[in-house]
Amino acid sequence: MLGFLKEPVVVTAKINVNLVALTVMGLISRLWGLCYPRAVVFDEVYYGQFVSLYMKRIFFVDDSGPPFGHMLLALGGYLGGFDGNFLWNRIGAEYSMNVPVWSLRLLPALAGALCVPLAYQILVELHFSHCAALGAALLILLENSLITQSRFMLLESILIFFILLAVLSYLKFYNLQKHSAFSGSWWFWLLLTGVACSCAVGVKYMGLFTYMLLLAIAGLHFWHMIGDQNLSNVSLLCHFLARGLALIIIPMGMYLSFFYVHLALLYRSGPHDQIMTSAFQASLEGGLARITQGQPLEVAYGSQITLRNVLGKPMQCWLHSHTNTYPIRYENGRGSSHQQQVTCYPFKDVNNWWIVKDPGMQQLVVSNPPRPVRHGHIVQLVHGITTRYLNTHDVAAPLSPHSQEVSCYIDYNISMPAQNLWRVEIVNRESDTDVWKTILSEVRFVHVNTSAVLKASGVIGASLPEWGYRQLEVVGEKLSKGYHQSMVWNVEEHRYGKSQEQKEREVELHSPTQMDISKNLSFMAKFTELQWKILTLKNEDTEHKYSSSALDWITMDTNIAYWLHPSSGAQIHLLGNVATWASANAAALVYLCLSLWYLLRRRRKIFDIPEDAWQLWVSAGGVCGGGWAVNYLPFFLMEKTLFLYHYLPALTFQILLIPVVLQHLGDHLCRSVLLKSMFSALIVAWFSWVYFVYCTFSPVSYGQPALSLPELKALRWKDTWNILIRKQ
Numbered sequence: 001m002l003g004f005l006k007e008p009v010v011v012t013a014k015i016n017v018n019l020v021a022l023t024v025m026g027l028i029s030r031l032w033g034l035c036y037p038r039a040v041v042f043d044e045v046y047y048g049q050f051v052s053l054y055m056k057r058i059f060f061v062d063d064s065g066p067p068f069g070h071m072l073l074a075l076g077g078y079l080g081g082f083d084g085n086f087l088w089n090r091i092g093a094e095y096s097m098n099v100p101v102w103s104l105r106l107l108p109a110l111a112g113a114l115c116v117p118l119a120y121q122i123l124v125e126l127h128f129s130h131c132a133a134l135g136a137a138l139l140i141l142l143e144n145s146l147i148t149q150s151r152f153m154l155l156e157s158i159l160i161f162f163i164l165l166a167v168l169s170y171l172k173f174y175n176l177q178k179h180s181a182f183s184g185s186w187w188f189w190l191l192l193t194g195v196a197c198s199c200a201v202g203v204k205y206m207g208l209f210t211y212m213l214l215l216a217i218a219g220l221h222f223w224h225m226i227g228d229q230n231l232s233n234v235s236l237l238c239h240f241l242a243r244g245l246a247l248i249i250i251p252m253g254m255y256l257s258f259f260y261v262h263l264a265l266l267y268r269s270g271p272h273d274q275i276m277t278s279a280f281q282a283s284l285e286g287g288l289a290r291i292t293q294g295q296p297l298e299v300a301y302g303s304q305i306t307l308r309n310v311l312g313k314p315m316q317c318w319l320h321s322h323t324n325t326y327p328i329r330y331e332n333g334r335g336s337s338h339q340q341q342v343t344c345y346p347f348k349d350v351n352n353w354w355i356v357k358d359p360g361m362q363q364l365v366v367s368n369p370p371r372p373v374r375h376g377h378i379v380q381l382v383h384g385i386t387t388r389y390l391n392t393h394d395v396a397a398p399l400s401p402h403s404q405e406v407s408c409y410i411d412y413n414i415s416m417p418a419q420n421l422w423r424v425e426i427v428n429r430e431s432d433t434d435v436w437k438t439i440l441s442e443v444r445f446v447h448v449n450t451s452a453v454l455k456a457s458g459v460i461g462a463s464l465p466e467w468g469y470r471q472l473e474v475v476g477e478k479l480s481k482g483y484h485q486s487m488v489w490n491v492e493e494h495r496y497g498k499s500q501e502q503k504e505r506e507v508e509l510h511s512p513t514q515m516d517i518s519k520n521l522s523f524m525a526k527f528t529e530l531q532w533k534i535l536t537l538k539n540e541d542t543e544h545k546y547s548s549s550a551l552d553w554i555t556m557d558t559n560i561a562y563w564l565h566p567s568s569g570a571q572i573h574l575l576g577n578v579a580t581w582a583s584a585n586a587a588a589l590v591y592l593c594l595s596l597w598y599l600l601r602r603r604r605k606i607f608d609i610p611e612d613a614w615q616l617w618v619s620a621g622g623v624c625g626g627g628w629a630v631n632y633l634p635f636f637l638m639e640k641t642l643f644l645y646h647y648l649p650a651l652t653f654q655i656l657l658i659p660v661v662l663q664h665l666g667d668h669l670c671r672s673v674l675l676k677s678m679f680s681a682l683i684v685a686w687f688s689w690v691y692f693v694y695c696t697f698s699p700v701s702y703g704q705p706a707l708s709l710p711e712l713k714a715l716r717w718k719d720t721w722n723i724l725i726r727k728q
Helices: 017-031 044-055 068-079 101-125 130-141 144-150 156-175 184-203 207-226 233-265 278-282 288-292 502-509 523-536 550-554 578-603 611-637 644-668 673-702 709-714
Strands: 303-309 318-325 340-345 353-357 378-383 390-396 404-408 422-426 443-447 452-455 475-478 489-496 560-564 571-574
Touching: 017 101, 017 130, 017 144, 044 068, 068 101, 068 156, 068 184, 068 233, 101 130, 101 144, 101 156, 101 644, 130 644, 130 673, 144 156, 144 571, 144 644, 144 673, 156 184, 156 207, 156 611, 156 644, 184 207, 184 233, 207 233, 207 611, 233 523, 278 489, 278 523, 378 390, 390 452, 443 489, 550 611, 550 644, 571 673, 578 611, 578 644, 578 673, 611 644, 644 673
Parallel strands: none
Antiparallel strands: 303 318, 303 353, 303 489, 318 340, 340 404, 353 378, 378 422, 390 404, 404 475, 422 443, 443 452, 452 475, 560 571
């Protein structure tokens, strides 16, 4: 029974020494001196703010992309015990002792280090030699720009890691297709492809480019499978469903999970709340929630309300009025009604309160039981402090002459009757009998007499002059088929009015609400709103000293100064390995020319290389060349401030193309022994050049050692490079 103990238990394992050595070298190159400099480096000043907000659980919105990358950076801070207390306001600022610099920079550095063995494995899975794969990995290892970008609290190295992991996983899955379909390893690599794609997209939307490329490649491979007569219809259906699950359903689910964790972590109110809807703000702890907690849910006749414009940008504002009137004549000579001004005011104020009145009754209090206002009901809006009625008429607005002026009506005993009836239209209603709800309902107010819609034109650029205290213009916009968010309002603060007397009512308007009704949003509602804000919120693009165009990247005519020591000549620049960049461009050009040549010759039924070599050439070009194209060409269509680091994902694929072209040239164009020997010698000389350039620029990649003035001047290989030289 215990006979198996008579023999020793032996475990055998195959260890790829190349892979282990490359991983170790990658870790050394990215982790060495990781805490240096102990100061804020370039975009660490940007991402560090979000890390601090995560540590303090304060909600924020970043229009640059999804939250997964930010959460990974915050994870580094959490593991290092960071409390979030640091003022991220200046590049070069020294980190205080409570900031775990090594921990914050660790995950990007690990991701950058692991890109080295990933490059090796991708070339192996593309069926190139281990020598070519080793060359690809070493080129990634010695690429100065990738080293610099991976050693700081930045996202590009993490993005590139997940992109390469997705490509490698798909290639491994595809290579298992013929002999091990639906095996455990087949499922593992297919599922990992989807997971890596979702992580890449979750870090930055640039990950979508590679994701789309892999979906296109997977679709092409499946199209070829359809023509395989050895596969039954049931088998094809299973293959299709498996790919749909792994490459579409799971990435979508993971993408949602990133936002779920993000919103679960950031439950406190903060400075970014104001661009969100009132319902979203009220779901956060503190801030608006402290004001709105306990408000009545249903708006009734007699309700006292504040109305917030839904658009919320460039700033949030509330429907407002005050005792001042429009000037009799404007600066351009046009006349006004001289009625009481109505504006949209970007601050909380008692003059933001309005009372919802039933046109058929005089009372301004809520009856018992309350009579709720529903979609389609006609109301009058009475300004709480001045008791004048919201009004519009056929008089041109002060700044928007094609729209109607909105005012609070003053009876001057002239032929200008009040026109103060408004129809409530609930935009997000589920039925035509929906009740107008606090925070949740988004409503339009349509003027009964003129069909104009109450619109905050000021939120899209129109501020009143000094006579209007620079507040935002409100107009009556003629009704059209569509609607803009500037025409939509929601009730933010709400109470049931109890005081009929004006003085008592003014006291009531200053007092807090009492009733307790919860208004928590569902996750999907919060996700939809946050996703829309990320996609549509655009910060004003300003010209940056180190911004560049996509054309500048190919020849590296630009650089970025990341950090400068306050006293010595030590500095860090985002600069690539000139030898590698030039070689990558040459490889891409050679690949394109050879491909066109082969295609023309094959059209004439002349086959210069074997069919398997041609398929290898095409598949490698699809992955490496296609990866470069999809990660580079879209930037020509983007209207945003661009920097050199945006090119790094495309560059990584282009570098992988270099050994592909070199092996092809050595195998199929160098036919004699002499040519092969000369070609090998050229490769050795070329690689020595790559290593020389790496060593030359490593002081500005790592920031040490500090260079003297002549040494810094010697590094300025191009006139367009901005090497920082202190005046003596």
